Amino acid sequence: MELSYQDIGEGHPVVILHGLFGAAKNWNSIAKQMARKYRILTVDLRNHGASPWTDTMSYVEMAQDLVEFLDQRGLDKASIVGHSMGGKVAMTMALKSPERVERLVVADIAPVKYPRMAFKSYVEKLQSVDLSTVSRRSEVDPLISDVIESSAVRAFLLGNLQSTKDGLRWMVNLETLGREMDSIGGVPAIRMDAKYDGETLFIDGASSDYIQSSHHQLIRHLFPNVQFHSIADAGHWVHAEKPHDFMAALNDFLP
Incomplete structure (x- = not known):
C-alpha cells in the first residue's frame, strides 16, 4: 500500500502517526519546527487523508503498512511517534517489528480496550449528512451539533471535508471506520509475551x-525501557494543546 505522506527536514528519520479522524496535515506546525533537527515524515494512515481506502483496518494491518512504508523509503529503522489510534499502531509495530523502530513515543493512549462509544455515534451522525445539499463546511456544522456538542470536536471532524468539483466529500472512510470502531477502541492483536526493549516514552x-496509573504495569511489561512524561494543563490532544511542551519532550528523548 502506498500511504500518502509529507517529508521535510534532514537527519534522523521520525515518522509521526495521527489519531482517529486525523491526518498528516494536523501535524504540519510541529513537523516544520522539528524538521530543524530531524527528517520528519508525517503519514496519512489507511482510510484517512489522501491514503487508500480499504475494507479493514486492524492494528496489525496498519503496522504492516508502516513497515512497507519504511521499505519504500529505503529506511531500515526510524523513530515512531503516534498519538491515540496512531499510538496503538506505533505500539503494534514496535512489538511485531522491533528491529525497525529506533525509539518509540506514544502520546496519550495505552495498550488497553477503551469503552467509549462516542466516536461510533460521531461516525453515524456524519454518515447521515446528505452532502449533496450543502456546499460549505459551515453548513454542515449545525446539522451535526445535536450529537457532537463540542464546537472544537466538530471543527476537527469537519476538517475531513474536502471541496471537489463535484461538491464536498469525506476524506475519511466512514463506512470502514464505523464497522471497525470496536477494533479501533480495542487491544491490538499482540502476544502478551511480546516485548519491545528499545527506548520508549509515553506522554x-x-x-x-x-x-491511568493502573495501566503502567502492563506498559512496563510490554515496554521495559519506558519513561513516563505528563504535560500539565493538557488533555487528550496534548500535542495540539501544548505544542511547545510536547516538542520539548520529543527533543529531549529522540536521538
Missing part, C-alpha cells in the same frame, strides 16, 4: 484519563 496530558 500523557495531565487532564486526560486515557493513560
Whole structure:
C-alpha cells in the first residue's frame, strides 16, 4: 500500500502517526519546527487523508503498512511517534517489528480496550449528512451539533471535508471506520509475551484519563525501557494543546 505522506527536514528519520479522524496535515506546525533537527515524515494512515481506502483496518494491518512504508523509503529503522489510534499502531509495530523502530513515543493512549462509544455515534451522525445539499463546511456544522456538542470536536471532524468539483466529500472512510470502531477502541492483536526493549516514552496530558496509573504495569511489561512524561494543563490532544511542551519532550528523548 502506498500511504500518502509529507517529508521535510534532514537527519534522523521520525515518522509521526495521527489519531482517529486525523491526518498528516494536523501535524504540519510541529513537523516544520522539528524538521530543524530531524527528517520528519508525517503519514496519512489507511482510510484517512489522501491514503487508500480499504475494507479493514486492524492494528496489525496498519503496522504492516508502516513497515512497507519504511521499505519504500529505503529506511531500515526510524523513530515512531503516534498519538491515540496512531499510538496503538506505533505500539503494534514496535512489538511485531522491533528491529525497525529506533525509539518509540506514544502520546496519550495505552495498550488497553477503551469503552467509549462516542466516536461510533460521531461516525453515524456524519454518515447521515446528505452532502449533496450543502456546499460549505459551515453548513454542515449545525446539522451535526445535536450529537457532537463540542464546537472544537466538530471543527476537527469537519476538517475531513474536502471541496471537489463535484461538491464536498469525506476524506475519511466512514463506512470502514464505523464497522471497525470496536477494533479501533480495542487491544491490538499482540502476544502478551511480546516485548519491545528499545527506548520508549509515553506522554500523557495531565487532564486526560486515557493513560491511568493502573495501566503502567502492563506498559512496563510490554515496554521495559519506558519513561513516563505528563504535560500539565493538557488533555487528550496534548500535542495540539501544548505544542511547545510536547516538542520539548520529543527533543529531549529522540536521538
